[in-house]
Amino acid sequence: MRRSAASKKKSDSITTSTTDLFRSASSKATTKEMDRIDHLFNQYANISSNLIDPEGIEELCSNLEVSHTDIRILMLAWKMKAEKQGYFTQEEWRRGLKALRADTINKLKKALPELEKEVRRQSNFADFYAYAFRYCLTEEKQKSIDIETICQLLDIVMGSTFRAQVDYFVEYLKIQNDYKVINMDQWMGFYRFCNEISFPEMTEYNPELAWPLVLDSFVEWISEKEA
Amino acid sequence: MVFGRIDRPIIFWEDGSSIIDESVTKLKRILEGKPETAFVTEQYMKNYTTIYDMCTQKPPENYSDQLYNKFRGIFEEYAKQTVLPSIMEKHDEYMLREFSQRWDINKIMVKWLSHFFFYLDRFYTARANLPNLNKAGMTCFRDHVYESIHFNAKQVIIALIHKEREDQQIDRALLKNVLDLFVQNGMESMDRYENDFEKFFLEETTSYYSRKASSWIQADTCPEYMIKAEESLKKEKERVTHYLHSDTEPKLIKGVQDVLLVSVAKDLLEMEDSGCSALLRDDKTDDLARMYRLYHAIPKGLEPVSEAFRLHVTSEGNTLIRQAEDKATNNNVVEQDVIRRIIDLHHKYMVYVTECFQNHTLFYKALKQAFEIFCNKKVAGISSAELLAMFCDNFFKKSLNDKSNDESTIESTIENVVKLLDYISDKDHFAEFYRKKLARRLLLDRNFNDEHERTILTKLKAQFGGQFTSKMEGMLTDMQLAKEHHSGFDTYIGNSGKPKGMDFTVTVLTTGFWPSYKTSDLNLPLEMVSCIESFKAYYETKTKHRKLMLIYSLGNCHLNGRFDSKPIELIVSTYQAAVLCAFNNTERLTYQELLEQLNLGHEDLARVLHSLSCSKYKILNKEPATKTISKTDSFEFNSKFTDKLRRIRVPLPPIDDRRRVVEDVDNDRRYAIDACLVRIMKSRKVFSHQQLVSECIEQLSRMFKPDIKVIKKRIEDLIGREFLERDTENPNTYKYVA
Numbered sequence: 001m002r003r004s005a006a007s008k009k010k011s012d013s014i015t016t017s018t019t020d021l022f023r024s025a026s027s028k029a030t031t032k033e034m035d036r037i038d039h040l041f042n043q044y045a046n047i048s049s050n051l052i053d054p055e056g057i058e059e060l061c062s063n064l065e066v067s068h069t070d071i072r073i074l075m076l077a078w079k080m081k082a083e084k085q086g087y088f089t090q091e092e093w094r095r096g097l098k099a100l101r102a103d104t105i106n107k108l109k110k111a112l113p114e115l116e117k118e119v120r121r122q123s124n125f126a127d128f129y130a131y132a133f134r135y136c137l138t139e140e141k142q143k144s145i146d147i148e149t150i151c152q153l154l155d156i157v158m159g160s161t162f163r164a165q166v167d168y169f170v171e172y173l174k175i176q177n178d179y180k181v182i183n184m185d186q187w188m189g190f191y192r193f194c195n196e197i198s199f200p201e202m203t204e205y206n207p208e209l210a211w212p213l214v215l216d217s218f219v220e221w222i223s224e225k226e227a
Numbered sequence: 228m229v230f231g232r233i234d235r236p237i238i239f240w241e242d243g244s245s246i247i248d249e250s251v252t253k254l255k256r257i258l259e260g261k262p263e264t265a266f267v268t269e270q271y272m273k274n275y276t277t278i279y280d281m282c283t284q285k286p287p288e289n290y291s292d293q294l295y296n297k298f299r300g301i302f303e304e305y306a307k308q309t310v311l312p313s314i315m316e317k318h319d320e321y322m323l324r325e326f327s328q329r330w331d332i333n334k335i336m337v338k339w340l341s342h343f344f345f346y347l348d349r350f351y352t353a354r355a356n357l358p359n360l361n362k363a364g365m366t367c368f369r370d371h372v373y374e375s376i377h378f379n380a381k382q383v384i385i386a387l388i389h390k391e392r393e394d395q396q397i398d399r400a401l402l403k404n405v406l407d408l409f410v411q412n413g414m415e416s417m418d419r420y421e422n423d424f425e426k427f428f429l430e431e432t433t434s435y436y437s438r439k440a441s442s443w444i445q446a447d448t449c450p451e452y453m454i455k456a457e458e459s460l461k462k463e464k465e466r467v468t469h470y471l472h473s474d475t476e477p478k479l480i481k482g483v484q485d486v487l488l489v490s491v492a493k494d495l496l497e498m499e500d501s502g503c504s505a506l507l508r509d510d511k512t513d514d515l516a517r518m519y520r521l522y523h524a525i526p527k528g529l530e531p532v533s534e535a536f537r538l539h540v541t542s543e544g545n546t547l548i549r550q551a552e553d554k555a556t557n558n559n560v561v562e563q564d565v566i567r568r569i570i571d572l573h574h575k576y577m578v579y580v581t582e583c584f585q586n587h588t589l590f591y592k593a594l595k596q597a598f599e600i601f602c603n604k605k606v607a608g609i610s611s612a613e614l615l616a617m618f619c620d621n622f623f624k625k626s627l628n629d630k631s632n633d634e635s636t637i638e639s640t641i642e643n644v645v646k647l648l649d650y651i652s653d654k655d656h657f658a659e660f661y662r663k664k665l666a667r668r669l670l671l672d673r674n675f676n677d678e679h680e681r682t683i684l685t686k687l688k689a690q691f692g693g694q695f696t697s698k699m700e701g702m703l704t705d706m707q708l709a710k711e712h713h714s715g716f717d718t719y720i721g722n723s724g725k726p727k728g729m730d731f732t733v734t735v736l737t738t739g740f741w742p743s744y745k746t747s748d749l750n751l752p753l754e755m756v757s758c759i760e761s762f763k764a765y766y767e768t769k770t771k772h773r774k775l776m777l778i779y780s781l782g783n784c785h786l787n788g789r790f791d792s793k794p795i796e797l798i799v800s801t802y803q804a805a806v807l808c809a810f811n812n813t814e815r816l817t818y819q820e821l822l823e824q825l826n827l828g829h830e831d832l833a834r835v836l837h838s839l840s841c842s843k844y845k846i847l848n849k850e851p852a853t854k855t856i857s858k859t860d861s862f863e864f865n866s867k868f869t870d871k872l873r874r875i876r877v878p879l880p881p882i883d884d885r886r887r888v889v890e891d892v893d894n895d896r897r898y899a900i901d902a903c904l905v906r907i908m909k910s911r912k913v914f915s916h917q918q919l920v921s922e923c924i925e926q927l928s929r930m931f932k933p934d935i936k937v938i939k940k941r942i943e944d945l946i947g948r949e950f951l952e953r954d955t956e957n958p959n960t961y962k963y964v965a
Binding site (some may be wrong): 191208 | 915936939940942943946947960961
């Protein structure tokens with residue numbers, strides 16, 4: 001770790017010894033923190049790959065006392081900027097936990113509500129929402145996600161805030177035949193839909209605007225159901 | 228005597244005044260037609276000189292003021308004492324006449340006395356800022372006669388006009404004079420005429436025609452009403468020329484139109500059994516022309532008429548389509564004369580537009596909208612685009628054989644086709660069906676009229692652009708070039724010294740111009756193989772780097788069938804020939820054997836065998852002798868076959884590729900939409916969703932009407948392929964991704 005160099009750079013011999021002490025104390029603290037973070041990492045990581053794999057994540061979840069399909073795990077991944085679903089690299093782990101100032105399981109557990117608040121802030125949620133989609137892309141050139149996964153993802157990500165829309169949309173996706181996959185544009189479209197259109201009235205919805213076609217069909221399906 | 232000037236004695240007021248009075252009395256008598264001698268020059272001069280002197284004398288004997296007042300006094304007194312009473316003691320027409328005559332008299336009197344008092348006008352009236360003599364005299368009449376009379380006069384005039392409207396004779400000249408009087412009494416302006424007469428006249432006219440309209444609309448049919456309305460308007464116009472002032476005309480006509488036509492428009496035009504729709508239904512062109520004339524001048528007056536026209540034409544067209552649909556269900560064949568009938572319908576109603584409706588744009592538009600509705604309907608599942616292409620195909624085939632079709636009929640039919648195509652939105656379907664049928668005409672029928680084919684393409688190109696016809700033109704050019712190759716090949720064979728063998732031609736087609744054809748790797752009879760090889764060799768000498776792909780499915784063969792009773796020449800397709808030639812070596816073959824030997828697909832083989840064993844000409848015997856081909860059948864050469872002709876054509880019906888054509892066109896449309904969207908975004912860089920969609924539709928409208936949902940899907944696809952992206956600020960806007 002190069003961090004020691006960072007904290008030691010330009011150590012001026014003229015500076016007071018207290019600041020010096022302080023610096024070395026904090027750097028020691030940081031080092032200690034990082035050590036504990038790394039130690040925590042090793043508890044869950046797979047020894048040969050040096051990654052936390054799905055097994056490790058499951059264990060982590062049970063220790064955190066959340067289900068592995070809980071949105072908070074996804075939020076944690078977001079905070080870590082984790083790239084591959086089901087895996088955390090050491091760097092990602094360090095990044096996330098450092099940002100959360102959590103170096104023990106308990107601290108991590110305690111940090112989760114705060115994290116959730118942060119993510120749910122208007123300014124962050126759209127980014128999180130898009131992240132959730134990307135996170136599920138497993139293949140290299142993959143651009144869309146199959147319907148079943150989408151339905152699960154929707155439930156996790158939007159279920160608590162937009163229950164009705166998610167339920168209806170999931171039902172629609174399951175019975176329709178036009179789409180086998182959903183792409184990013186359609187995914188984001190749904191987010192916009194939930195935020196901008198009143199449900200179930202949907203009076204503001206105008207299919208002549210640039211809503212993705214899948215949503216046009218969805219709205220049409222609902223109106224037919226109501227009729 | 229007191230001498231004022233060297234020449235003449237002074238004229239004092241009393242003397243001068245009495246001289247004038249004398250002349251005035253005399254004048255009055257003359258003007259009133261009483262016995263009186265005319266003025267002689269001396270008297271005239273005397274009057275003039277008297278006044279001249281009285282004006283030029285030095286004060287206090289300068290009597291200009293008094294003379295002016297006297298002048299006015301003369302008229303005032305005459306008006307009050309004589310003129311007005313004489314008018315007022317009379318009534319009606321007599322009163323008018325008196326009024327008119329008194330006016331004429333007044334005019335003359337003013338003229339004469341102005342001559343006498345002339346000198347006043349030279350300096351006095353201007354200097355004293357007073358109205359000149361003429362004006363003063365006229366004003367007197369106006370103030371003392373006209374003002375008291377005009378109301379009654381107006382009543383009488385209007386009563387007389389009413390009489391005339393009720394078809395009674397009246398004295399028009401009198402009215403003209405009196406109304407002229409009204410005008411002139413306005414001095415410089417028209418306001419006397421307008422306020423004292425015209426206003427009331429227009430009101431009266433309105434209520435008169437309003438009553439008429441109410442009674443006519445109850446009792447008359449629409450044509451009858453219109454005739455009366457037209458007649459009334461005509462009469463009112465004449466009235467203006469006879470005695471009204473020309474300024475009244477526009478107001479009068481508008482007033483009459485408003486009550487006779489505007490306020491009753493709905494009742495009139497929608498009148499049951501005789502209104503607009505009924506007239507159209509019964510082809511009453513004269514009445515419709517009248518309706519046009521009447522409503523043309525009224526703003527928005529023609530709209531209900533053009534709407535009725537549009538509905539009528541639409542319903543006529545829909546009826547045609549329905550009839551064709553019914554016939555098709557009964558006969559199982561779609562009659563192509565539906566196209567002929569649509570053309571006739573178009574012609575019929577175009578005449579309406581040009582003649583009844585004077586080429587008015589509203590009616591062109593109505594006709595267009597009507598045709599666009601029913602011309603895009605299907606008949607028994609076949610689109611109009613395809614029907615039109617079939618129509619052209621049949622027409623061209625017939626015109627080859629039927630020499631009675633002269634050039635102008637052909638020309639006009641072609642023009643009608645182009646016109647009709649304009650109404651069809653799926654023009655690209657037409658192009659594709661037409662192209663396929665053109666290919667068959669050129670390749671299979673051989674006998675085609677190059678000139679006619681080019682004529683229609685030229686017209687289509689002019690109307691719809693070069694892109695529409697470029698492939699088809701290429702096809703025709705190919706046929707011309709093919710001829711060159713035919714002779715070239717013959718020369719080549721001749722020069723090669725090899726025996727000619729079979730009579731054999733190859734037509735080279737440029738891929739891309741022609742529809743795509745499936746071909747199979749047919750195992751040709753040996754005799755044909757060497758021909759193919761020699762042509763390939765020849766072609767190599769002509770061009771390099773070209774690949775020849777042989778399409779046997781389009782070939783033709785002439786075979787000699789050696790039947791028992793007599794040999795018959797069979798004109799068959801290459802596939803059929805291959806099958807028949809297989810029997811040269813074996814008496815009997817099974818379906819499977821044929822399949823393997825020839826390397827044809829099931830669908831093709833079944834078709835071919837059907838045409839040879841289950842159709843009109845049974846060249847082969849099939850066992851079992853059922854009506855359809857099955858994979859377990861076996862076949863034998865039918866040596867007993869014969870026909871009264873020495874040469875017969877055994878047709879191989881083409882595969883019904885209608886669905887394929889539609890699919891191909893729909894695919895092309897997707898590419899066209901993609902290309903269009905990218906083109907638009909490339910130039911616009913940033914564009915809103917609605918703008919993009921509408922511009923796309925606009926640009927493609929020449930060839931087809933794109934479905935909005937399809938466009939949306941293509942946009943999403945382009946977003947996925949990263950040609951476009953949504954604007955992060957405004958998700959309803961797209962940005963071009965370079």
